[in-house]
């Protein structure tokens with residue numbers, strides 16, 4: 001297929017673009033490099049360096065079989081302080097994309113949604129049937145886009161799949177996580193090991209979990225990319241399917257720090273800080289629907305392996 005990857009110079013988009021190329025697809029990346037990096041675009045892939053708002057119609061006019069839409073603003077804290085950036089940057093931009101796809105007859109869409117659409121869960125593991133009550137603006141914008149996609153699929157025959165990722169982690173060779181503002185636990189902990197940060201903060205050690213620290217679901221970015229390939233194959237005209245993607249295993253903050261200590265050999269000093277408002281104790285995905293309908297199964301579920309891939313990437317960046 002000829003595929004447009006928005007946000008393909010970012011973390012998840014670059015890994016997916018690389019896997020798509022390896023699977024024989026023709027890929028074009030559209031990215032404004034606001035948080036991405038031109039050198040993260042896989043070899044042989046054309047980069048259109050532009051924002052969706054300005055460029056999407058002209059690019060889709062070339063004719064594409066589908067779009068994988070990763071481009072977004074995704075900092076939870078910033079979304080609370082500057083909501084306009086998120087409603088404009090995520091929702092308005094995605095509506096422009098949907099309209100351009102309709103105008104140019106682009107048949108398929110795979111969208112990067114998020115566990116943040118659910119908010120505080122009543123039950124874990126979290127299934128797609130759980131209530132969607134986002135507790136931050138970022139999650140609210142992603143949920144709004146999901147609703148828009150549902151109605152475009154029903155009205156205009158779009159074949160659409162939203163993938164609700166939990167915590168994405170790990171790396172794929174030279175493609176990995178390089179955010180200017182890093183908010184994700186594993187890269188933050190690895191910044192201590194690589195000397196870019198003195199210590200880590202653990203937000204609360206009195207949660208109702210075995211070791212008292214919060215539990216999250218870490219999905220390896222390569223498993224996530226493989227789910228995108230399957231979603232493309234299973235997308236059906238007129239349907240909007242939604243799948244949660246996690247590895248189904250929760251790891252506590254303490255377990256993550258211990259795994260980073262083991263992999264890097266660094267003591268990684270950690271301090272306990274007060275709990276943060278709005279942090280649920282446990283967030284773990286049920287990916288049963290993706291397993292049953294897409295035939296997908298996470299293969300890289302071992303925490304040490306996930307950390308090792310991220311650490312190899314971190315060290316390759318330091319040597320670069």
Ligand SMILES: NC(=O)c1ccc[n+]([C@@H]2O[C@H](COP(=O)([O-])OP(=O)(O)OC[C@H]3O[C@@H](n4cnc5c(N)ncnc54)[C@H](O)[C@@H]3O)[C@@H](O)[C@H]2O)c1
Pocket residue numbers: 006007008009010011012013030031032033034035036037050051052053069070071072073074089093112113114115164165166167168169179184
């Ligand atoms: N990383 C995670 O743990 C995680 C979890 C859940 C959902 N997601 C979603 O997955 C997607 C990718 O996340 P990521 O971690 O790779 O983020 P990222 O910031 O590394 O990548 C986003 C890319 O989109 C580009 N971009 C942003 N706005 C754009 C615009 N208007 N036009 C063109 N390009 C634009 C950026 O330059 C960047 O290259 C996002 O939609 C995010 O909300 C990520």
